[in-house]
Amino acid sequence: MTQQTAPQETTYSTEERRREIVRLLKQANAPLTGTTLADHFGVSRQVIVQDIAVLRAAGEEIHASPRGYYMHPPGRTVWRSVVAVRHTPEQTEDELLALVDVGVEVVDVIVEHPIYGELRGNLHIASRADVAQFMQQLRETKAHLLSELTDGLHLHTLEARTNEALVRAREVLREKGYLVE
Numbered sequence: 001m002t003q004q005t006a007p008q009e010t011t012y013s014t015e016e017r018r019r020e021i022v023r024l025l026k027q028a029n030a031p032l033t034g035t036t037l038a039d040h041f042g043v044s045r046q047v048i049v050q051d052i053a054v055l056r057a058a059g060e061e062i063h064a065s066p067r068g069y070y071m072h073p074p075g076r077t078v079w080r081s082v083v084a085v086r087h088t089p090e091q092t093e094d095e096l097l098a099l100v101d102v103g104v105e106v107v108d109v110i111v112e113h114p115i116y117g118e119l120r121g122n123l124h125i126a127s128r129a130d131v132a133q134f135m136q137q138l139r140e141t142k143a144h145l146l147s148e149l150t151d152g153l154h155l156h157t158l159e160a161r162t163n164e165a166l167v168r169a170r171e172v173l174r175e176k177g178y179l180v181e
Contacts (some may be wrong), residue, residue: 017041018051022060022071031068031124065124067138076103078159080107081166084151084180085173089145092138096131098172099158103165107157119148123156153180
């Protein structure tokens with residue numbers, strides 16, 4: 001399924017559509033946007049957002065990223081770690097590139113807000129192309145980073161296919177002076 005898939009002629013019941021969403025996400029080689037799925041099924045993007053929420057509540061491990069929805073393939077072994085880091089907004093690209101270059105995915109960013117408690121933003125950045133897209137969106141939207149709420153202090157959940165990649169990620173962050181220990 002590509003991002004330009006035309007709407008299907010077939011009409012799906014709600015349950016059929018949800019089963020098909022799971023099937024498409026499991027087979028996709030890249031994240032699928034809500035708009036792409038909506039166009040595929042001939043429904044609104046809001047219907048897809050609701051379908052995804054219901055599927056997640058039912059236990060489907062569907063992930064959302066700025067690039068769209070995706071599911072990890074079955075049987076995929078993933079090592080996970082959380083790191084505390086601090087840097088300026090101008091150092092964000094350097095931090096993200098350093099992490100993806102050692103083979104880790106930056107799953108999210110987490111900050112502790114004095115009023116709201118834990119705030120989390122899904123990132124799912126795993127390649128240099130993902131970093132470039134994230135930085136472009138940041139520039140185009142002029143949005144602020146969550147870490148700006150906490151003077152640059154934030155957490156990242158990292159995932160990798162090997163524990164060695166996570167160890168190397170900590171080493172690189174330490175070398176750059178970003179790791180908070």
